Amino acid sequence: GAVVSQHPSRVICKSGTSVKIECRSLDFQATTMFWYRQFPKQSLMLMATSNEGSKATYEQGVEKDKFLINHASLTLSTLTVTSAHPEDSSFYICSAAGTSTDTQYFGPGTRLTVL
């Protein structure tokens, strides 16, 4: 199946700094990428959907200015957590879908810890 990578896999940062997480589709062109957040022992919550070359569509309750999403190419999307705070600590997962809308391919996730 298709492969999606995320980088970094783990990151620890100080409160107030910004952190960028990359999501790459390695062997296919991803017209749509999704960003999820997962709290311990809880479900994946969709944060936003991004289409290449367009602005991301954010879910209700997700701060656009705090979670900046860029989908500049068909193989790369980035999530930047700006001015991170301890409550932003979480597991962030991306997924990518090609021209067929049927299947999303998931990255392995990035664990963010904000001190």
Place this chain on the structure above:
Amino acid sequence: GNSVTQMEGPVTLSEEAFLTINCTYTATGYPSLFWYVQYPGEGLQLLLKATKADDKGSNKGFEATYRKETTSFHLEKGSVQVSDSAVYFCALRAIQGAQKLVFGQGTRLTINP
């Protein structure tokens, strides 16, 4: 709104035991239903899916049947293996609107030899 409720974990079984992980959903219309599996250190992978009522999805010995009357999509396997240890997520995708998936909370399964 759309939602998915999964059986609480963790679930611990012995090898060759029968497995059921319950999943029920709430949705408008007729969603597509999915089971994803996440092995340790890896991303979620699609395990099986069903797109309409009475469809049965199957893969790697796992099965789930789309039951519209009970709004359920329970995951079953007749004889589990140690290698089936993972976290299992039930999910739905509404027919209308975007491709976004709504996930259950996940069920951690551990199979002991």
